Amino acid sequence: MKSLFNIFFAVFALAFAWACTEEMEQVRISENPEAATITSPSAGQSFVLTEEDAGERMVFNYEPADFGYSAAVSYTVQMDVAGNEFANPTEVGTTNGTSLDLSYAEFNQKLVGKGLAPEEEAEIEIRVRSSVGSAVAANYSSPITMVVTPYLAALTFPRMYVPGDYQGWNPENENTVIYSVEGDDVYEGYVHILGGSGAFKVNEEPNWDVNYGGVNGVLEQNGPDIILDEPFGTFRLKVDLNAGTYEIGTRRVWGIIGSATPGDWETDTPLEFNADENVLTLTLDLVAGEMKFRADNVWDIDYGANSPEGGVLEQGGPNIPVEEDGNYTITMDWKVPGEITYSIVKN
Known part of the structure; x- marks a missing residue:
């Protein structure tokens, strides 16, 4: 009886291994995955942005990337000054679809934040980054060149709110915030904790709907209060929503x-x-x-x-x-x- 069981187990194991091998074959990544292809705007197209047209839409369209198997692909439109070879790209936006849509006002913020002079024509390059996760190398579309003229506008960065014992646990305080200067879900700023319990959290909005706590540098949605142990002081706080981490810098009084x-x-x-x-x-x-x-x-x-x-x-x-x-x-x-x-x- 034991011998029959062993034979049955061996046959089952071989069948399972064969099935897994077949499944792995089906999801094998192409050795030469195809990058996305930008279809609009067209190369060399010019845009003069104005405050009056701030509500108009800027749409980037692209043919999808092909990694050799069916997977959810994340597309990020990136921008840099022409000739900079994307040494320091700015993320315009990310989507899982094959188009990215944002207002002229939002695009203007990206341009001004990049350092382009308002009311002056400038040449930029646009490319699309395609990714299926950290285990697979991302690929990039061939860039296109655009000519843009931004308008003068105050920079408004994405922000997270930092309520805590130090400011009365008030998530509506627009002063106690940290910013994502690059708009990449990495937020940084200074926090002043000079007394009290040292407890605080980081919130996505000026309310408690989506808040993060954590311990040992790991963020957790609705998690425990982050505790600053003594010595207290002023410190740089960095929150990376992509990695799910936070960092507390050197404290100074x-x-x-x-x-x-x-x-x-x-x-x-x-x-x-x-x-x-x-x-x-x-x-x-x-x-x-x-x-x-x-x-x-x-x-x-x-x-x-x-x-x-x-x-x-x-x-x-x-x-x-x-x-x-x-x-x-x-x-x-x-x-x-x-x-x-x-x-x-x-x-």
Whole structure:
């Protein structure tokens, strides 16, 4: 009886292996997969974008890629300045279909964010990236050239909201947000946690409908609060929705130092946190002299500038002049991607 069972098992195993081999043959990837082919816009076509036509639609059409087997293909339209050979492409958008549709206003944001000058004609290249997952190499269509003229518009980046104990667990606070400058679902920005429990989350909208928590750098939808352990401070937060991860950067405690401040050039006077405005701030008496912004009471990182009233800070910049004695409100603002600004207002 045992021998019959062994024979039956061997036959079953061979049949199963044959079936698996046949299935693997059916999904074998082509050695030369075909990339997508852009069909419109046509090469060399010109577009002059205007604010009046912001609601018009820009449509990119392409023939599908062929990886040699049936699979869900993700298509990403990419853009770069002509001649740059896609060294730093900007993602225009991603879809599973064979066309990508966005408004002139949305396309204009991509162009201005790329650094193209408003009201000036520029040549760009467009290509389509086709992907069936991380296990298979993506391929790219042959690029086409377009001539575009963007219009002047303030940049509005995709954002995620960062409610937490530090700001009263308010997901509607438009100041406590981080941005995806490239529009690629990778969000970065600065968070100021100077006390409390250190707990926070990241939300897709100014509500609790879609929120993320997690531990050890792994995001989880509706997961546990992310906890910043002490020491607290200001840190860069990076959230990658593609990889499902988050990163917490080095924490620093900021203050002011200088002959105009209570600590002179010997010790920092710590800045406080305004949860509503999401700025570091302090109201205090200053004397005529100079000051700088400094981290962690050491000279490893400091910021300065020329103006006695405010502006954009420069790392290692000049001492900031304080022209007369008085009571002042000082702010250090990290909200705008790529720059840190300050103000010094006499009360």
